[in-house]
Amino acid sequence: MKADFHMHSSFSDGSETIMQIYSLAKEQGLKAAAITDHDTILGLKEEEKASKKYCIPFIPAAEFTAAVKGMKFHVLGYGIDPNNPELLRYSNCFLEQMNERSGRQILKMQQAGIEIEEKEFFEKAGGGPLYRAKLLGVLADHGLLRREDIMKSLSLYFGKGAPYEEEDHFSYKSFYKICGMIKEAGGYVVLAHPGKIKRKNRQLYDALLREDCLDGVEVYHHDNPEDVRAELLAVAESRRFMVTGGSDYHGIYMKQPALPGSEKLPEELAVGLKHLLTGYFSL
Template sequence: MFADLHIHSTESDGSNKPKDVVKLSKRNGLCAIAFTDHDTVSGIDEAKSASIMYDIELIPGIEINSFDGHQDVHILGYFIDYKNENFLNELKSISDSRILRAKKIINKLNELRINISYNDVLSFTNERFIGRPHIARALVKGGYVGSVKEAFDRYIGDACPAYVERYRLHPFKSIKLILESGGIPVLAHPGLLKDNNIIDSLIKNGLKGIEVFHSKHSESDTLFYKNYAEKNNLLITGGSDFHGIELDGKNLLGTIKLDYSYVEKLKEANRKYRNNIKNKLK
């Protein structure tokens, strides 16, 4: 039995609706998946309903886009209490900042005589999650660029004319937020970090696992981080980071098949963590 613990939908920057992602996952031979949309949990209820229909295990999750001052550090959260009020309030702050940033980017593009509107961008997403990929797709549709990559390279990428910095949590805060929601924080795709020296500090601040298996990891990345996880007594996870065939260029579902034994270890770690919390409250 195999799982994929890193999947996105249209509730963040994916191209498939939550229920369709579940259906595709079942079709690709997976018995369990984690829904890990960026900075939002809005798709989990729909995915849970679909998981019952298609008889596939659904783990509630999230991928929090964090920044340590030098590099992006994404933190995955598994078995989160996605109804937790404090958790949802923090996510709303992130969502509000995304909306403000998108409007600033669009204003800059308009100043460059690129006439796209906020509503043009919303045709590719919803207001709960709006980001540069959606603006890029609006630029393609408007005929201003030939591809999403060109949109980033010419206009909205880092240091480009319409770039606007965005609000992101520090990874230490992301870890704390996940722990406070009863979840297990795991470092996403460590092989993509510019500097992996931060991992030791993440562990000291409560990190519980590492995404060893990832679609963009080389064999040497996988071996290195598997050894690192075992040496530091960290949980091992893995996922395709599926965003949809349209965006990934191919179907990533099923390319990373995490043995279900790793899911069982993750579930056991979560049970122990939640029991410890209950005992402390007695």
């Protein structure tokens, strides 16, 4: 059964709306899905509508940023309550602070001679924060940047010492607080693309896989090489973890283009997540 449990919409740093993603998912033959927008649950009501329209069951989910000793990594929350007050407060706070940063970046662009109104930039946000890729998407719309160069240009425009650099001052929570938020919202904690963490900090990777608050690991992701996948599957078996995976779809905001469902998932994975699915389904 074809499924994808890791995708991003315009409610975070994806280029497509939730409806557009579900339309693509239908075209690709997906039978189950989850949009895991970054640090927000504000799109979950729209996902419920999309699920009904396209008859694809979904898991209410999000991908949260945790910060440990200056390093950021991602934690997926599956089966979360879309009406959880704490997650809604967190989501709205994140949206507000990210857009304040974007406003400062836009001002720097305008002062440098880029004559595009702030309103046009924020229209590109699509309901979510105005991420850096979206800012460059507007420049591409005006012919100031090639669309295929958006992702490779992020550091040139916004990196350390770049002309439109603005630090992210959002107070990201610790891993334990993120786990607490997810569990308070009735969700399950899954470590996102652990291969990324392993490359940056092997000690942290090993420590996280031993954490009691962890419920699962994302095995099937393009950032996990085969040896890491085998290692994670062994950990999942020994600790009775749930196993997840997906394409990490971002629309045009991807270094390596892919479509929903492009990461092949084992049949048993979707069946193992069936208890978290909501909406129309016939697994």
